[in-house]
Amino acid sequence: MQFPGTTGFNFNEPLIFEKSKKGRTACTLPENDVPEVKPESAIPQEYLREGETNLPEVSEPDLVRHYVRLSQWNYSVDTGFYPLGSCTMKYNPKVNEMIASNKNFTQLHPLVPEEFSQGALKIIYELGELLKEISGMDDITLLPFAGAHGELTGMLTIKAYFRKKGKERKKILIPDSAHGTNPASSAMCGFEVVKVSTGDKGILTSEEIVKVMNEDVAAIMITNPNTLGLFERNIKEISDIVHSNGGLVYCDGANLNAIMGIVKPGKLGIDVLQFNLHKTFSTPHGGGGPGGGGVAVSRKLSDFLPVPAVVRKGRKYVLDYSKKNSIGRVSTFWGNFLVMLRAYAYIRVMGADGLKRASELAVLNANYIRVKLKNYYDIPYDEICMHEVVLSDKKQKNRSVTTMDIAKRLMDYGFHPPTIYFPLIVSGAMMIEPTETESKETLDEFIAAMLFIAKEAEENPDIVKSAPYNTRLKRLDEVKAAREPVLKYLKL
Numbered sequence: 251m252q253f254p255g256t257t258g259f260n261f262n263e264p265l266i267f268e269k270s271k272k273g274r275t276a277c278t279l280p281e282n283d284v285p286e287v288k289p290e291s292a293i294p295q296e297y298l299r300e301g302e303t304n305l306p307e308v309s310e311p312d313l314v315r316h317y318v319r320l321s322q323w324n325y326s327v328d329t330g331f332y333p334l335g336s337c338t339m340k341y342n343p344k345v346n347e348m349i350a351s352n353k354n355f356t357q358l359h360p361l362v363p364e365e366f367s368q369g370a371l372k373i374i375y376e377l378g379e380l381l382k383e384i385s386g387m388d389d390i391t392l393l394p395f396a397g398a399h400g401e402l403t404g405m406l407t408i409k410a411y412f413r414k415k416g417k418e419r420k421k422i423l424i425p426d427s428a429h430g431t432n433p434a435s436s437a438m439c440g441f442e443v444v445k446v447s448t449g450d451k452g453i454l455t456s457e458e459i460v461k462v463m464n465e466d467v468a469a470i471m472i473t474n475p476n477t478l479g480l481f482e483r484n485i486k487e488i489s490d491i492v493h494s495n496g497g498l499v500y501c502d503g504a505n506l507n508a509i510m511g512i513v514k515p516g517k518l519g520i521d522v523l524q525f526n527l528h529k530t531f532s533t534p535h536g537g538g539g540p541g542g543g544g545v546a547v548s549r550k551l552s553d554f555l556p557v558p559a560v561v562r563k564g565r566k567y568v569l570d571y572s573k574k575n576s577i578g579r580v581s582t583f584w585g586n587f588l589v590m591l592r593a594y595a596y597i598r599v600m601g602a603d604g605l606k607r608a609s610e611l612a613v614l615n616a617n618y619i620r621v622k623l624k625n626y627y628d629i630p631y632d633e634i635c636m637h638e639v640v641l642s643d644k645k646q647k648n649r650s651v652t653t654m655d656i657a658k659r660l661m662d663y664g665f666h667p668p669t670i671y672f673p674l675i676v677s678g679a680m681m682i683e684p685t686e687t688e689s690k691e692t693l694d695e696f697i698a699a700m701l702f703i704a705k706e707a708e709e710n711p712d713i714v715k716s717a718p719y720n721t722r723l724k725r726l727d728e729v730k731a732a733r734e735p736v737l738k739y740l741k742l
């Protein structure tokens with residue numbers, strides 16, 4: 251088996267400031283043919299710069315090489331397989347980028363009067379309608395900028411709902427398998443988080459919920475499929491228990507890629523669902539953005555959603571501020587419009603059948619990997635999974651090879667490591683999400699690399715423990731990098 255591998259050209263590159271040579275420039279401007287104005291005569295004294303700007307001065311080839319070389323240090327979905335679990339690093343069709351860079355959209359100012367932004371407003375409106383259809387929910391806002399921001403918006407909506415009823419509730423139930431943003435978003439809204447145990451099947455049970463559900467609980471926050479890649483099969487029963495106690499059901503919809511066109515969360519008793527448009531509906535993401543975290547709600551929460559909403563009045567699309575109990579604004583202008591545009595293009599190109607097929611293939615690919623690896627790696631919940639599969643390092647640990655070592659070694663074979671040490675309830679977790687966009691050949695290469703590493707761990711564990719060998723940097727002090735980041739080159 252041939253692995254993509256990571257040997258080859260990989261240029262060292264200094265900071266662009268270090269390449270700078272006084273007077274060197276990447277462009278030449280024509281002679282000035284208007285009278286020169288001294289800055290001091292046009293700009294108030296207090297705004298004038300005092301010293302040199304200290305900007306790098308480089309030629310065009312130096313500039314181009316600098317950024318091209320840096321770009322080659324990055325691993326991306328366009329470089330290769332990127333099985334980062336829960337992040338849905340699917341390939342993003344380039345046609346979406348063409349549409350999102352159309353200047354009729356990019357140069358549209360969000361403050362232009364509605365009659366000049368009808369096309370854009372129509373797209374926001376129609377995307378909302380499509381997502382309502384996909385999710386089976388009653389109303390939607392597309393304003394939040396990311397999944398976590400959608401969670402915050404959803405939790406604020408829940409808070410406002412109970413406040414309006416005159417019966418504030420303090421607690422949120424969250425399973426121990428949840429993404430860290432779930433308890434964080436709840437805590438930011440002033441809720442107290444009650445941890446619910448997932449149990450040995452990896453999913454929530456009604457019995458656990460009955461134990462902790464009472465009139466102090468505002469909502470349960472469930473991820474479905476959950477972070478173990480398992481479908482929460484008891485979700486309907488759980489929703490019924492929560493509702494019968496006057497509570498609400500929040501669903502973290504970041505994993506929608508497993509169930510599009512197959513399950514409508516609205517039919518499972520979900521009251522609030524956040525989408526991660528950048529994951530499921532194909533916007534290049536990572537490194538913190540850009541994202542889209544639309545929030546869909548059931549009828550009873552509609553009036554609490556943020557404003558403005560985009561609504562249709564006859565043949566016109568307008569920004570509507572009329573929700574009486576709205577939590578207010580959560581983002582500037584219309585939200586991340588260009589992410590919505592990509593999602594819209596993606597959904598329209600795929601169609602209902604295409605989206606369903608994408609989910610089916612995402613699930614098939616994850617199960618293919620699960621079955622091929624199961625004799626060599628521990629799979630704590632070894633059953634048919636959804637779009638991702640969670641392994642552990644239990645079998646390799648007796649040779650003192652850990653998940654960290656396996657992840658590092660994968661880079662030598664040319665693969666981005668999976669999500670590691672998450673979910674927290676699996677010791678030494680490796681969470682693999684292949685997505686639907688990978689071919690069988692790519693999956694086979696990845697599987698072969700994983701099997702190779704399992705063999706190395708058995709026969710020569712030191713090789714794995716000292717990996718990586720072929721990457722620019724070896725093992726970093728990740729704690730130091732996180733605690734003492736060097737973010738600034740210039741001392742300003």
Ligand SMILES: *Cc1c(COP(=O)(O)O)cnc(C)c1O
Nearest residue numbers: 336396397398429431502504541
């Ligand atoms: C990615 C993810 C989030 C957070 O989404 P962001 O867009 O990164 O803020 C929340 N929950 C789950 C399950 C996720 O996978």
